[in-house]
């Protein structure tokens with residue numbers, strides 16, 4: 001992957017030092033200029049974007065307390081991952097800002113991405129590193145614990161980087177489904193056809209893979225990703241961490257019955273998005289003989 005580390009995205013909430021409790025609440029009714037300057041200084045010293053957390057958190061931010069918790073040292077590999085996540089997040093969202101209205105007449109709205117360590121709260125319940133990366137439709141945020149990606153990073157080089165970018169693009173694919181109302185339609189379908197629950201989950205997941213591919217089409221055209229990234233990285237990404245959106249948003253799907261589809265299916269749908277660059281090519285519901293879930 002060709003990308004340049006460039007700090008944290010405005011849409012990233014970095015909770016790596018404050019997740020799991022132990023921080024102190026800050027603000028509430030607005031910080032004032034002194035508070036803002038304090039956050040700026042802390043951000044410059046630590047290299048983390050507390051200003052962004054403050055602004056995106058609607059006036060509340062949690063910073064690590066020097067007395068109760070020591071800021072955690074991030075490894076160089078993890079910091080690079082955080083920057084890659086930021087880069088990908090911005091690139092994917094800029095792509096959708098342009099493509100979604102063009103192709104579907106729906107305006108795109110930005111999702112946030114929460115980096116955390118160990119445990120944090122989400123609009124869909126507790127987020128833990130074991131859960132894996134996921135998108136929460138209730139608060140429109142993607143949750144990622146970078147320690148979960150150690151395995152991806154061990155692959156090294158461009159493969160690992162593309163695999164991480166792919167996970168971010170897949171989760172934002174779920175955000176696009178949320179904007180288009182497909183998530184909600186699928187839940188209604190599942191309620192009406194309990195027997196088809198898993199099959200419908202797979203269609204939703206494969207569609208998110210295809211939507212990740214639509215971004216990939218644009219990224220490939222701009223020289224950010226290359227064929228070798230795609231070949232190796234996709235296998236890795238499919239094998240390691242993906243979200244458990246079903247479990248998180250509805251709480252009752254047993255892991256053994258939940259599936260994202262086979263690796264082969266996932267690659268097929270990703271490639272379909274990648275080759276075409278068209279949202280209309282991602283109708284996994286239609287190709288299974290259903291009319292719902294169309295764009």
Ligand SMILES: [Zn+2]
Nearest residue numbers: 205208242243
């Ligand atoms: Zn997913």
